Amino acid sequence: MQHYSQQKRFLFAVDCIIFGYDGQELKLLVIKRSFEPFKGKWSLVGGFINDNESAESAAGRVLNDLTGLDGLYMEQLHCFTDPNRDSVERTISIAYFALIDIQKYNQQIDEDYHPAWFSINQLPELIFDHTAIVEMAKEKLRYKAALHPLLFELLPDKFTMPQLQSLYEAVYNMEFDKGNFNRKLLSTKLLDKLEDKDKLNSKKGAFYYTVNLKKYSAGFKTFLNFVPSQYINK
Amino acid sequence: MQHYSQQKRFLFAVDCIIFGYDGQELKLLVIKRSFEPFKGKWSLVGGFINDNESAESAAGRVLNDLTGLDGLYMEQLHCFTDPNRDSVERTISIAYFALIDIQKYNQQIDEDYHPAWFSINQLPELIFDHTAIVEMAKEKLRYKAALHPLLFELLPDKFTMPQLQSLYEAVYNMEFDKGNFNRKLLSTKLLDKLEDKDKLNSKKGAFYYTVNLKKYSAGFKTFLNFVPSQYINK
DNA sequence: ACAAAAGTGTTCAAAATACACCCATGT
DNA sequence: ACATGGGTGTATTTTGAACACTTTTGT
Incomplete structure (x- = not known):
């Protein structure tokens, strides 16, 4: 009934919701998308998942590329699967949220991505469903931090x-x-x-x-x- | 740098962890896998995700196929991405856990799948990483039910x-x-x-x-x- | 009348909360 | 010396846990 070979295959990506704190406000790190379409629009940091790579390691790779940091606190948030969430081609995205020490980041800033920190209360428009993803991440952060020391x-x-x-x-x-x-x-x-x-x-x-x-x-x-x-x- | 066209595409499946309660014990509903390989082995209920179908609706479809029921309590548990979790071909699985009234189920039993309820404390061997998935589902159920009326x-x-x-x-x-x-x-x-x-x-x-x-x-x-x-x- | 399970009440301890107070120090 | 923010103490309230007691009813 369900033969592997007959099944459709889809693109698979990770997106990272990176939180920081500057002493005043909770902040989110976003980048300018570096490729078409929507090149130059604000976006979560993300990337496609490679062969022989789990989503966790893909997310770790993406985070390291942007920040130079390893071993960040990272947690799977949710898998987003709406068939129309990416207007180019159906892409399933696993979102990870990460917590970083904003000082450590600043030393390793990678300008290729044109990254920027925004206050969580004044976010710019983000591509695709990224605004909804961030919303869920905020909720989960608050939920979890109310119960666990994180x-x-x-x-x-x-x-x-x-x-x-x-x-x-x-x-x-x-x-x-x-x-x-x-x-x-x-x-x-x-x-x-x-x-x-x-x-x-x-x-x-x-x-x-x-x-x-x-x-x-x-x-x-x-x-x-x-x-x-x-x-x-x- | 990251062109959609050059990326690999992957198989996507949903797996459902179905909990029931018979008045004595917490139970899990599993089926006998109906296709090769591992045909006849115990497995979570699952299925591949179709074009134009979100993971949620795929999980709903799978649940309905098996139980005849709609509108079950259902929640995304976790997305499992280990490249080797499925020995046939790399398959990403989004796991959902569902809670059902075991009485309602009994009336609609679908024998094609050879489904069976097992006590959560005495599970049979399951294919792939399904045992680990169930373990996580149990943990999440306990966690959530400790805080929310569910x-x-x-x-x-x-x-x-x-x-x-x-x-x-x-x-x-x-x-x-x-x-x-x-x-x-x-x-x-x-x-x-x-x-x-x-x-x-x-x-x-x-x-x-x-x-x-x-x-x-x-x-x-x-x-x-x-x-x-x-x-x-x- | 009594056993068995449902349901209520009472006591004690632990916790969360509000708020007053003391402390250290740069100006 | 005093204003400022750090830190501690304490009274009050709320919540949780333990357990004794009462209620209902089939046998």
Whole structure:
């Protein structure tokens, strides 16, 4: 009934939703499409999947091409299959979202792609269904980060509690009580307090923390409500 | 640089992880593969994606072919892309998990596929990477059902609280306190109490409930810990 | 009358929240 | 010395877990 040989074959691509945080806002990295059609239009970073390459490694390759970075936090978001989503030819796209430290990126910028960071709240028009893809990625990021400690991935190796709090505030567009925020994050035991302080952003200075990688990988599944439930239930 | 015409095209399939509940155990519906190679081996229900058909509609078609049912609860699980996952030819598979009322299914059984229900704890050997796919589906079901009211989909339109509790107990392999379970589920306001009772399973009889569909679709995002956190954190 | 399962109530502990207060330091 | 933001303490409320108790009904 279902013979392989009789079946239709389709193009297969990955698209990456790359999030960053500049200390103020949650940002998305997009590029100018380098080929026709829609050359010069804003687009997610993506590429076709090669023979003998899984989608994960294709996404890793695409991310590395653009940023020079390896081992980024990356997660499969969704597979987009609408037959008309790509107006050139039917292309099935697996979307991955990635979290990167925006500082590390800046040193390795690859200008061939004419990449640009946009605030997540003021995105330009994107080609195809990329706007909808980004929308889903934002939702998933918020969902996941409410339950699992993952926003660290957007910060430098060393960060302060006030920085981390600002990041959460940017992601959720709401304010957090600093006392409760501190306690909640420290209760995960995932953070190690360092001896030095960041003195740039305040007179008193705020202690730096790092993620304890051992505990992090073990405790990633911790199911903490990082975000007050009032937010999640609208 | 990336011209569509030079790219490789691939086979695309959907595979469905179909969960049911017989009152005792969580079950999985599998079929005997009807074509070579591996004809006669146990396999998830699946099929190739046709031209002009999204993966969602392909999965819906496959489910309907097997069960005769429409509008089942269905959700994209993950896209499996390992180049060697299908030993015949590289095939990308988009997995969907579906929840069905096992009673409704029984009336429409399609014997062409030689389908069979297996307890989720005693699965037979499955072809390709289907065992891993099912493993992921189980995990996701548990994850999601811990946060969202969705296991209703496995029960008949009318069900009792003790039935619902047994279902949760089967899914999580643990016992729940009936008092706390009742209160928690009723606090969602998603259930309407009916006037009649199920008198088969107890002398006193247990009231039937139905899902209030209006509130259900609105309140699906409710983020309740249906399952004690001790379970989730292992 | 009693067993069995449904359903309710009560207590205790843990958590989330709100908010007041103290601390360190550059100006 | 005082303004600023970092950090801690505490009272109150809400939620969760455990378990005892009452209800209904078939035998």
